[in-house]
Amino acid sequence: MKAKETDVLVVGAGPVGLMAGLFLAQAGVKATVVDREMGPTVRSYACALHTRSLKYLQQLGLLEAVIAVGRKVSKVAFYEQDLRRAELNFAEPGSEFPYMLLVPQDAFEQVLESALVTQTGRPVLWNHRLTDLQPGDDSVISTIEELTGTSMGYTIPHWETVVKARFSLRSKLVIGADGHNSLVRQQLHIEPVRAPGRQAFAAYEFLTDDHDYDEVRVVMAPESTSVLWPLPGNKCRWTFQLLHSEVAEFPGKERKAIRLSDEATDQKIRAFVQELARKRAPWFNLPIKGISWCSEVVFEHFCVKTFGIDRCWLAGDAAHQTGPVGVQSMNAGFSEAQAISAAFAQNPSASGLSSRLQEFNQANLARWQQLLGLTGGLKSGPKTDLWIKDRSQRLLESLPATDAALERLAAQLQLQLG
Numbered sequence: 001m002k003a004k005e006t007d008v009l010v011v012g013a014g015p016v017g018l019m020a021g022l023f024l025a026q027a028g029v030k031a032t033v034v035d036r037e038m039g040p041t042v043r044s045y046a047c048a049l050h051t052r053s054l055k056y057l058q059q060l061g062l063l064e065a066v067i068a069v070g071r072k073v074s075k076v077a078f079y080e081q082d083l084r085r086a087e088l089n090f091a092e093p094g095s096e097f098p099y100m101l102l103v104p105q106d107a108f109e110q111v112l113e114s115a116l117v118t119q120t121g122r123p124v125l126w127n128h129r130l131t132d133l134q135p136g137d138d139s140v141i142s143t144i145e146e147l148t149g150t151s152m153g154y155t156i157p158h159w160e161t162v163v164k165a166r167f168s169l170r171s172k173l174v175i176g177a178d179g180h181n182s183l184v185r186q187q188l189h190i191e192p193v194r195a196p197g198r199q200a201f202a203a204y205e206f207l208t209d210d211h212d213y214d215e216v217r218v219v220m221a222p223e224s225t226s227v228l229w230p231l232p233g234n235k236c237r238w239t240f241q242l243l244h245s246e247v248a249e250f251p252g253k254e255r256k257a258i259r260l261s262d263e264a265t266d267q268k269i270r271a272f273v274q275e276l277a278r279k280r281a282p283w284f285n286l287p288i289k290g291i292s293w294c295s296e297v298v299f300e301h302f303c304v305k306t307f308g309i310d311r312c313w314l315a316g317d318a319a320h321q322t323g324p325v326g327v328q329s330m331n332a333g334f335s336e337a338q339a340i341s342a343a344f345a346q347n348p349s350a351s352g353l354s355s356r357l358q359e360f361n362q363a364n365l366a367r368w369q370q371l372l373g374l375t376g377g378l379k380s381g382p383k384t385d386l387w388i389k390d391r392s393q394r395l396l397e398s399l400p401a402t403d404a405a406l407e408r409l410a411a412q413l414q415l416q417l418g
C-alpha cells in the first residue's frame with residue numbers, strides 16, 4: 001500500500017509537540033501531529049512558563065490567550081521552615097516580562113491545540129499511535145495505528161482500545177515529542193545518560209479561598225524540597241518531595257477527569273496535606289477546601305547521548321528530565337522544538353538539515369550537561385550567603401530558566417554557573 005505523505009511528523013501532542021506544530025505552521029511547513037491518547041491532559045502538571053517561552057508565545061501570537069488562563073507571579077521565594085532565606089525577582093528594571101506565568105498544563109495544551117487547528121485547519125490526530133520508524137536517506141517511513149475504544153466482555157463489561165486501522169506515513173523529518181518513555185528514542189537506539197538525583201514527589205492540587213500570593217514558594221529542608229504553586233482562581237498546588245517512596249515509575253498523563261472518592265477519603269487527604277504543609281512550611285495558612293487531584297511521580301535526571309540522528313530528532317521529556325521545581329524540561333523542550341522546526345524550514349535538504357541539526361545537538365547537549373550539574377554547577381563567591389552556598393546544587397534545578405536567563409537569576413543569589 002502506498003504511504004501517505006507529510007513534510008514533518010510530530011509524534012506526541014503534549015506541550016512540546018503542540019508547540020512544534022505551531023512553529024512549523026508559522027514557517028509554512030506542512031506537519032502532521034499524532035498522539036496515541038484521546039485528547040489533551042486534564043491535570044496542571046508542569047505549570048510555569050519561563051521568560052523565553054513567553055517570548056515564543058508572543059511570536060506565535062498566543063501570549064494574550066495564555067495569560068488569560070494563567071496567573072502572573074513576580075517572585076520565587078526560598079524558605080526553610082518559617083525563615084525566608086532568599087528570593088528571585090522577575091520584576092527587575094529592564095526585564096521584558098516582569099513576571100513568571102503559572103499556567104496549568106491542561107489549560108495550556110488546550111490553548112495550543114485550538115490555535116493549531118485554527119492556524120492550519122489540520123486537527124491533531126488523537127488516537128493515533130506510532131509503532132515503528134524506518135529512517136531512510138531522503139525520508140522516514142513511520143507506521144501509525146489508528147485506535148478506537150470498544151466495549152468488551154459480557155459478564156464483566158469493560159472498555160478496551162483496539163486498532164481500527166494501520167498505515168504508513170512518509171515524512172522528511174520526524175520530531176519525537178513523545179515524552180519520558182519515548183518510542184522514537186527507543187527506535188533510534190538512543191540511550192539516556194542518567195545523572196544521580198532520582199527524586200519522588202507527591203503533588204496535591206487543592207481548592208482554597210481567594211488569595212493574593214504573588215510568588216511561588218520553595219521550601220528547602222535539609223532532606224526535602226516542597227513547592228507551593230499559586231494557580232489561577234482559587235486553586236493552589238503543593239508538590240512535596242517524598243522521603244521514602246514506593247513510587248517506581250514516571251506515570252502516564254491522566255486523560256480522564258474522573259476521580260472516584262468519598263468524603264471520608266477526601267477529608268483524610270486534606271488533613272494529610274494540611275499536616276505536612278504545617279510541618280514543612282509553618283507560615284502556610286490557606287484552608288484546603290477540596291482536593292482536585294493528587295499523584296505521586298518520580299523525576300529522574302537524564303539527558304540523551306544525542307538529540308537525534310539524520311531525519312529523526314527529539315524534543316522535551318523524550319530527550320531529558322530533571323527535578324520539577326524549575327520546570328526546566330518542558331520549557332527547554334520548547335526551545336528544542338523551535339530550533340528543529342527552524343532548521344527544517346530553512347533548509348530541508350539532507351545536507352543543510354544535517355549541519356544545522358548537528359549544531360543544535362552540540363548546543364543542547366552542552367545546555368543539559370550544565371542543567372544536570374555535570375559541568376560544575378553553580379559556584380558561590382565571597383558574597384554568597386552560606387545557606388545558598390550549601391544548597392547551590394539543589395538550587396540549580398530549582399531556578400525557572402535555562403541559559404543566559406538562568407545565569408541572570410543565579411546572579412540574584414550571588415551564584416555563577418561553573
Ligand SMILES: Cc1cc2nc3c(=O)[nH]c(=O)nc-3n(C[C@H](O)[C@H](O)[C@H](O)COP(=O)(O)OP(=O)(O)OC[C@H]3O[C@@H](n4cnc5c(N)ncnc54)[C@H](O)[C@@H]3O)c2cc1C
Nearest residue numbers: 012014015016035036045046129130178179316317324327
Ligand atoms: C503527576 C505529574 C506531575 C508533574 N509535575 C511537574 C512539575 O511540577 N514540574 C515539571 O517541570 N514537570 C512536571 N511534570 C512533568 C511534565 O508534565 C512534563 O515535563 C511535560 O509534560 C513534558 O512535555 P512533553 O510535551 O515533552 O511530553 P508529554 O507531555 O509527556 O507529551 C508526550 C505525548 O506523547 C504521546 N505519546 C507517547 N508515545 C506515543 C506514541 N508511541 N505515539 C503517539 N503518541 C505518543 C503521549 O500520549 C503524550 O501526550 C509532571 C508530570 C506528572 C505526570
